[in-house]
Amino acid sequence: MKEYALLIISAALVNNVILARFLGLCSFMGVTTRIDTAVGMGMATTFVITVSSMADWAVGTYLLEPYGLWYLRTVTFILVIAAAVQFTELTVKKVSPPLFQMLGIYLPLITTNCAVLGIAILLVEHKMNFISATVFGFASSVGYSLVMVMFAGLRERLALADIPRLFAGPPSGFIVASLLALAFMGFSGMAAS
Amino acid sequence: MWIAIGSLTAMGLILGGLLGVAARFLAVKENPLEEELKELLPGSQCGQCGYVGCSQYAAALAKGEAPITLCPPGGKATIEALAKKLGVAADLSDHEEKVPQHAFVVEDLCIGCTRCIRECTTDSILGANKLMHTIIADTCHGCSKCVEVCPTEAIVMVAIPVTLNTWHWPKPETAPKPEAGKLHEAGAV
Secondary structure, three states, X not given: OHHHHHHHHHHHHHOOOOOOOOOOHHHHHHOOOOHHHXXXXXXXXXXXXXXXXXXXXXXXXXXXXXXXXXXXXXXXXXXXXXXXXXXXXXXXXXXXXXXXXXXXXXXXXXHHOHHHHHHHHHHHHOOOOHHHHHHHHHHHHHHHHHHHHHHHHHHHHHHHOOOOHHHOOHHHHHXXXXXXXXXXXXXXXXXXX | OHHHHHHHHHHHHHHHHHHXXXXXXXXXXXXXXXXXXXXXXXXXXXXXXXXXXXXXXXXXXXXXXXXXXXXXXXXXXXXXHHHXXXXXXXXXXXXXXXXXXXXXXXXXXXXXOOHHHHHOOOOOEEOOOOOOOEEOOXXXXXXXXXXXHOOOOOEEEEEOXXXXXXXOOOOOOOOOOOOOOOOOOOOOO
């Protein structure tokens, strides 16, 4: 149990996908202008990462490893991720049309979100068992959602702040992102990577 | 090599099949009426109906949540077309018929703040920062959004004057009914 708790803290906070591993930065800057879109994006990505980390674990353990097809890992993982994203897109369109419109192009772009592929490759390379792989995928995506929502909140405040014109918009966003990453460095050492 | 080809093909087929089944179960029924109603609206996204744009108003109309009389740029013709499409009686009692209008900048009052330019949905306002603005009457569709944002009340709505270019024969149903004995004056003879 302690092992899984450490794994969750390590994946969500210490080695946060966005702020420590620097994966998924496109959606990090792209859909964080409003909190509700960031929440929607976080939920969609959490679903995709969890499902694809389970499926990719199975593919990696039962197909790639025994038959020595390691060189095919990017292609097969992307195939699984693309299917999961398509499924998510169908579901979001059915369940919440406004969210579907707000996410727009960023929803199909979860396929190319490197956080999803990065987590899949990490969990296969670390040779985790199935439960650890699922927990790792879920905790990483929770960390991703957490940072997305925090950053969206910061950017909503930034949009109202009186900022020198040179820094208004994305430049101040990047500076705040770096400060947030610095704050997350405070977690380092809490759990082994 | 054959294992690689075979396994990738099998994965592709299985995932494709699953997605096909999922697409059938999760299919979204889009209301075809929405699209048809959107065609009837002016499509200039002025927002005077209280919705974000024409498609949102069309969606509300299709659900029966909005009255059909909310579209000022469309005027009476749009209301009648919507009533016909939706099969409801057009209630024109609270509709005040306006003559076609366009916005006009009172040049003495304009301070060149460019707020109206940002508001204009048809790009009909010409001007630059701290320079006087003017309105291209030909493309202005009279949504009066610029009137509301102008800080100096320099924009007024004026009726489009009847000139040789703008005059047209009155439509049969909107023309005043000719009185007996005056048929030649109404242009019916």
